[in-house]
Amino acid sequence: MSAGTRSRPLAEAFATVAGWLDGQKGTPPATRADAIADRFGLDPFGRNLLLLGAWAALDPAAGERIAALHADPRRTVPSLGLALVALPGANWRALAADAPLRAFGLIRIDGGDGLGSAPFALAEALLLALLDAPSLTEELALQARRVDPPADLSPSRARLSEAIRLRVLGEPGMTLQLCGPDPLGKEQAAAAALIASKRPLYAIGAAMLPAAPLDLARLAQLWRRDLMLTDGLLFVDAARGDPGPLAQFAELLRLPMIVATPDPLLLGQAPTVRLDMPRMTAKEQIPVWRDRLGPWSKRLNGTIERLAGHFPVSPELADSVAAELAVLAPGRGRASKPKKGAPKLEDIAWDAARRFARPRMEDLARRIEGEAQWDDLVLPPNQKDVLKAIVAQVRNRATVYESWGFARRSGGRGLGVSVLFSGPSGAGKTLAGEILGAELGLDVYRIDLASMVSKWIGETEKNLRRVFDAAEDGSAILQFDEADALFGKRSEVSDSRDRHANIEVSYLLQRLEEYRGLSILTTNFRSNIDTAFLRRLRFIIDFDFPGMGERAEIWQRIFPKDTPKAGLDFARLAQLNLAGGSIRNVAMAAAFVAADRGEDVCMGHILAAARLEYEKSGRSLTSAELRGWAT
Incomplete structure (x- = not known):
């Protein structure tokens, strides 16, 4: 409602409404019905209809008076015909299906032999708004959550929140697309952005949107009405679900909303602004980890810096690690001593962070379970030295890239550690990946690159983007099998498919170079890989057939x-x-x-x-x- 509207209690207008039914003239005092009428574009008759409906619902004496006018003791609910006869400014146009009263679903018409004889009532959400208690109608409240503003935000979420706040205030007609990882972080950033304006944020999942056009239109009508009555903003998590209904929903809603999505979406004709979820540097993450882990941080002997270098922290992740430490940490009491053979505190924290950062990857690739050690891998010494060099680069990436400034010097390019393992099947490529994962304490996910390549233009890049974005959350090691599927020797470009294949390769190379973790490409035949691609990889190890x-x-x-x-x-x-x-x-x-x-x-x-x-x-x-x- 408009902050400048000075309204009086609704009950003060009911005497005027009762007088209208007796044929008297009168002007009701300004109430919240006037502000609502202005917001929805109602004419004076529409405003008066709201007052009549509110009087019938809230004044116990109204039912008897309405029944008398209908000459039927059972008809205690006002009809549209009664409103057309008794209310000032009455006109049939206000009752048309495309007029605001019905287009927004402000009134509910309960049937009857015709429009004139049909009884009507105010929508639940409208009645609550008239009583200055705005709330969602029950149907929407069952599928949505009201998002409470967070007590605090991590630096990356705070930066996004400020960007959202500026857009909500400066471009109120725009739909915001928040792209990238961390869906919960986007939700909390949005809620924090609305604190100053005291606007509520309601969250739903895109998977809940119906596919049937009429059902979708009805849902959009309800949301449009209730958001205007509550001055709320809708947050849609589009990480899962068919984007088709969401695009139609955005066009039907015709109100700004916030969409959280890993990848940018086309939302039909809805005007859209895109914001990307920023990532914190390892240096920025350290104080967040220390704050959330509290007293545990003093006992972790440098593990805080290691955690910050590998796992993008969120308050939820750090709180989960702290909870795990509280349960499993050896020597929790000051007087107690850790039992012999008990896990180290830093190992508990690291394992917890790895497990809690894992879920997004589980749906996209197969995690390789194994306990392989260096002694299990039979390779010439120089090849083992290369593997150990890979470990050193992944383990110390935060120090070299951020503390020593190499990331700034390179402009953020070439920060990924990309490796090619080539050799015949069974020569040890997968085993080597397992050993790297065990040595670094990181999960290894195996992805069949051939299965990610799609004949549909743009789908291959989308598949790869999901994998890399999810992997960033847990600093996972990505092992792409069948590298030949994309990196095979290029032939002369003869059609659009050849050109798009080159785009797919370029995209994968770009992500390999940007991914701040370890990516392994495997092939059975190095000779099948274009030499131009080989130059873009940091390490190449040939796994020869064993002698x-x-x-x-x-x-x-x-x-x-x-x-x-x-x-x-x-x-x-x-x-x-x-x-x-x-x-x-x-x-x-x-x-x-x-x-x-x-x-x-x-x-x-x-x-x-x-x-x-x-x-x-x-x-x-x-x-x-x-x-x-x-x-």
Whole structure:
């Protein structure tokens, strides 16, 4: 309602309304009905209709008077015909379906033999607004949440909140699209932006919007009415759901709203302003972590800086880590001492942060579970040195990029650590990714790049954007298999599809360079990758097919220490022309056979398992491979 409207209690106007029904003339005092009439563009008859409906709903004596005028004791609700006869300024045009009274759903017409005889009542939300108690109607209140302003905001959320506040005040007709990650942060930033104006913020999910056009139109009508009555703003989380109904809803609503979306959306003809969710630097995150972890921060021995360098903090994430520490931390009491073998405080905090930052990636890629260690990977020393260099760059990225200024010097470009693992299947590429994840304490997610490539223009980039945006929340290691799907050797551009393929490649290279984490591309054939792309990657490691010595070493390490073994000849086993992945398959199959027979794993079990492994690939064991075996 207009802040300048001086209104008197609604009850003071009821005497005038009753007089109208008796044929008297009179002008009611200014009430909230006048402010509402101005806001919705009602003529004087529309304003008077609101007063009649409010009198009928709120004054116990009104029902008897209305029934008498209808000459029917059962008809205690006013009809439109009565209003047309008794109210000043009466006109049929105000009752048209496209006139404000009905177009906004301000009145509810309950049937009757015709429009004139139909009883009417005020909408629930309208009646509450007339009583200066604005609220959503029950139907909307069941699907929406009123967002309470947060007690405080992280720096990135505070910057977004100020940008929202300026847009809401300066461009009130615009719909804001808040793009990027952190949907909860966007919601809280929006609520904080409305504090000064005391406007309520209501949040719904785009997935709740109906697809049927009539249902969507009805919902838009209800929201349009209730938002105008409450002076509220609608916040729509579009992270999930079909964007089609949302675009139609925005056009039907014809009011500003805030849309939180990972990617920019086309909202039909609705005028839109885009704001991006800013990310905090590691330096900005440190005080947020310290504040939220409270007394725990003093006991974390430098882990705060490590957390800030990898996990974009939000108050919710830091509070969750603090809650986990309160439950699991060893020696929680001052007099108590940690038990021997209890997890370290910093390990609890790190593991909690990793788990709480994980959910968005779970729907997009498969997390690789494993406990691989350096000793499990058989590689030449120089290749292991490259892997350790990768670990050093990921682990110390905040120090070098931010504290030492390399990010400013490079203009934010080339901050991602991108790696190519090339080599035959089973040569250890996936195992190397597992080891990097274990060494860094980060989750590894495996993505089939071929499955992300779409024939529809723009869909490949959208798929990749979702993965990278989600991965930023948890500093995940991204392992893209089948790199050939996008990075294959380019041919001459002959049509629009070729041009778009180059756009897809450029987009992926851009995100690889911008992603402040580790991205691994794998391929079975390095020769298939265009050399122009190879120059854009920071590291390249070739996983060659293992030689005899390396195969012997793999066989010695492949069996867990608890596996019972008998008479294994590792030199003989190394004769089998198998890569590491196939050796693992043979070892496991042999172990199952031995367990079923109640025996120790022996050469015979392995030979039988090897024959099956060879049959899978359509090969047969050669005489050289079987030399010296007791067959």
